[in-house]
Amino acid sequence: DTEVTQTPKHLVMGMTNKKSLKCEQHMGHRAMYWYKQKAKKPPELMFVYSYEKLSINESVPSRFSPECPNSSLLNLHLHALQPEDSALYLCASSLSRESYEQYFGPGTRLTVT
Amino acid sequence: GIQVEQSPPDLILQEGANSTLRCNFSDSVNNLQWFHQNPWGQLINLFYIPSGTKQNGRLSATTVATERYSLLYISSSQTTDSGVYFCAACIFADKLIFGTGTRLQVFP
Numbered sequence: 040d041t042e043v044t045q046t047p048k049h050l051v052m053g054m055t056n057k058k059s060l061k062c063e064q065h066m067g068h069r070a071m072y073w074y075k076q077k078a079k080k081p082p083e084l085m086f087v088y089s090y091e092k093l094s095i096n097e098s099v100p101s102r103f104s105p106e107c108p109n110s111s112l113l114n115l116h117l118h119a120l121q122p123e124d125s126a127l128y129l130c131a132s133s134l135s136r137e138s139y140e141q142y143f144g145p146g147t148r149l150t151v152t
Numbered sequence: 153g154i155q156v157e158q159s160p161p162d163l164i165l166q167e168g169a170n171s172t173l174r175c176n177f178s179d180s181v182n183n184l185q186w187f188h189q190n191p192w193g194q195l196i197n198l199f200y201i202p203s204g205t206k207q208n209g210r211l212s213a214t215t216v217a218t219e220r221y222s223l224l225y226i227s228s229s230q231t232t233d234s235g236v237y238f239c240a241a242c243i244f245a246d247k248l249i250f251g252t253g254t255r256l257q258v259f260p
Binding site: 083084127140143 | 182183185187192193194195197200202238240242247248249250251252253
C-alpha cells in the first residue's frame with residue numbers, strides 16, 4: 040500500500056487564526072516532505088524531515104512551522120498567514136533520503152481570508 | 153540548481169490518439185519521476201525512471217540519462233487521462249524539482 044493521507048481536505052482560515060495540517064503514512068518511510076503548489080504552477084519544496092529531524096528548510100517564512108512527532112506523522116502549523124499563502128499543500132514520503140521515489144498525499148487546499 | 157523543462161505546455165487530443173511528452177533536465181540526475189495530477193490535485197506516481205525504459209499498460213517512459221531527457225508515451229488516450237503531467241528530477245537526495253507540466257485534455 041503506497042498511501043499518504045492528509046487532513047483536512049479543505050481549510051479556510053483568517054489571517055489571525057492558528058491551524059494545523061496533518062499528514063500520515065504507514066509505509067515505514069523515514070523521510071517526509073511538505074510542498075506548496077500555487078494555482079497553475081508546479082509543486083515547490085518547503086521542508087524535508089529525515090528520521091524525524093528537520094533536514095531541509097527552503098527559506099520558508101516562520102509563520103509556517105513543521106513538526107514530526109513520530110516516523111508516521113508530519114504536521115504543518117500555520118499562524119498569521121497572508122492571503123498569498125493560499126495554495127494546495129502537499130505532503131510526500133519516501134523510504135529514506137537515499138531512496139528517491141516519493142509518494143504524495145491528496146493535499147490540503149488552503150484559503151486564507 | 154537543476155532546471156527541468158517540459159514540452160509541450162498544452163496538448164489537446166481526441167480519444168484514441170497517441171502522444172509523447174518530453175522532459176529535459178540540465179544536469180545528471182539520481183531521480184526522475186513522472187506524475188499525473190488529476191483535477192482534484194492528487195499527484196499520482198506513474199514512473200520512477202532515472203534511466204532506461206518502463207511500461208505500465210498504455211503508458212511507457214524512457215529516460216536517456218546521458219542526453220538528459222525523458223519521454224512519456226500515452227497510447228490510445230482516454231478522457232480519464234486528462235490532467236497535468238509533471239516530470240520531477242533531483243541531483244541530491246530529497247530535493248525534487250518539478251518541471252512546469254504538460255496540460256493534457258482528451259475529448260471524446
